[in-house]
Amino acid sequence: MVTNHQVLFNKEQPTGLPKPGVTTKPSSVELDIDNVPLNGGVLTRNIAVSLDPTMRNRMKGDIGYFTPAYEVGKPVTAIGIAEVVRSEVDSLAAGDVVFVWSLGIEEYTIHSADAAKMFRKFDAAHLNNGLSITTYLGAAGMAGMTAYMSIKEIIGDLKPGNKMFVSGAAGAVGQLVTQIAHQAGVKVIASAGSDEKCDFVRSLGADETINYKTEDLPAKLKAFAADTGIHYYYDNVGGDQLEAYINVAARYGIIVACGYISGYNVDKPEDVVYPKNLFNIVTKELKYQGFIVSSFIPKWLGQFMKEIPQMLAEGKIKNREDVTFGVYGAEDAFLRLFTGDNNGKVAVLIDTERAEKWNLGKQKQSAKIWN
Template sequence: MVVNRRIVFNQVKATGLPEPGVTTRPEQTEIDLDNVALNGGVLVRNVAASLDPTMRNRMKGGVYFTPNYVKDEPILCIGISEVLRSELDAYKPGDLIFIWSQPLEEYSVLPRQLVEQAGRKMDVPTNGLSITTYLGAAGMAGMTAYMSIKEIIGDRLQPGTTMFVTGAAGAVGQLVVQIARQAGVKVIASAGSDDKCRFLREELGCEAVFNYKTADPFEELKKFGGERGIDFYFDNVGGTQLEAYIEHSAKYGIIVACGYISGYNADKPEDIVYPKNLFKVVTRELTYRGFIVSSFIQKHLASFLAEIPQMIADGKIKVKEDVTFGVLGAEDAFLRLFTGDNEGKVAVLIDVDHADKWNLGERKKTAKVWQ
């Protein structure tokens, strides 16, 4: 028997920030790795987990496009797992599975149907990238940026056009900025701290940046867009910044609606800020399109995997990651997504004992390990 540490859902919290120990709680069980029944599935050691803002919506008890979390059951997230035992012909011990619904725990038995429908085999990284990069820039976050731009903006992403990006120092925003800049697009970006703004300006090359906590987005976008306005808006935030873009959008502008994090933790529904100028979507003939990245996977996955991981390995795309070592640190890491204290993609290395194998050994030496 071995210890199996995990984070389980504890109680619905419809408003406000998630609370470690209240919304979720740590738990410790035991599992017999040699004899636990697989029932046609696979036994895995969970290697790493992605923590994403949309997970908050599954804690509210309302209706969402994915099922709510179940009390006393592990939180589910996107992750990477290593097969220890298998009753599936397609998987053998040592194989890695990228899975869209991984329990946030150290070991899991994954049912056959889940693996076949929500998993795909992936190679052990040999290009020097960390395993957590395959959950961020080379994984879900990168797919979100790359695929939505290809699908929604497409050939209109041309040199000399302009784009506004919110949440620009976050996991998705970093990639959006760099994809746009490499296409010759002029970018104005916002973030929640001066350090993040400095990163966007000095390292990612944004033409203009502002701290949304201290600057007026209406004034910043007016100054950047001028009389013509701004062509594209990649929206991770919603709220006042969405309203500001609509006000200073170019004719036939495109809004890529990726998230609405400004409203995820509102104390009351009426506290969520919605644009008061939506009629300008009509008068300026804007395209305002939401998306779920899984809808684009089949069409764009092959080109994404062929391009983006190698560009990261070659240094053509820069990546900032916020990696927590140990599953018990996941609650604090998740909270950082909403307080703005994260530095880039938030991920958890669960398999801390093999950090070197996952190209995170050096970072582990100076990090807190939650065990």
């Protein structure tokens, strides 16, 4: 018997910030990992999970969101990495390290056979290649794929000399976008929520930064736009920053709509800020297109996995991670995503022993460790 520590979804929270202990709560349950019936499925020992802003929308009850709302009393689920303990599925065996779309924030999870079909096994080339496990949840995982694939799909070839505005640039996706754009010869102006984050983003290659909490964002965007306008906007936040971009967009400007974090935690739905200048979508012939990475993984995954993990391992792309150790730390870590107290990609390392087996040494170097 083991004690399976869990973070449960506890209460729908349609507005405001998520509340550790209220929206979610720590719990535990005894589990006989040797004998618990799997009913044709798989038991995993969970190594790490990714915490993403989009999870906030699943805590609001049924709002017609594209992924289902969390169920009260069950573990919050997230994208994660796990090791198979026992399997009744032919394609999986004990010891396999797998990438899981929907992993409970807990130490062990029993998956149905159908769910297990969606697992993706790590191939040997990507284990012990110098990258930490959590990097495979961030820059070499969903966040990196989001940055890489959305640019490929919605912008196509970045044109050297063009200008890009990246919002949320110190975040999981933004930091990758900043580097991809800069390395393609694009001039980047990036927004973030503190001077320290702005320094970090400049170290990644941003030509100009805006601390949106203390500086005049529209004025700085306008100065950067100068005579040419700004050709691309990588939008993680929506709201005021989206409106400010539309005002300085170049003709045929492209908006990659990756997130709308400014609206996720408002107190009242009417507090969400929507741009009041959409007429310019017509007059400037802008393209404003939404993106969810799962739609494009089949098309781009091979190319991504060939290019990006290697670039990360060689330091050609940098990444900053905010890694919390232990299941229960997930509650505060998730809150940091919205207060801006996080520092880069937020992930929770659940099982340090397994992570060590798959490069914890590297993990300790790259991660900001909070607890």
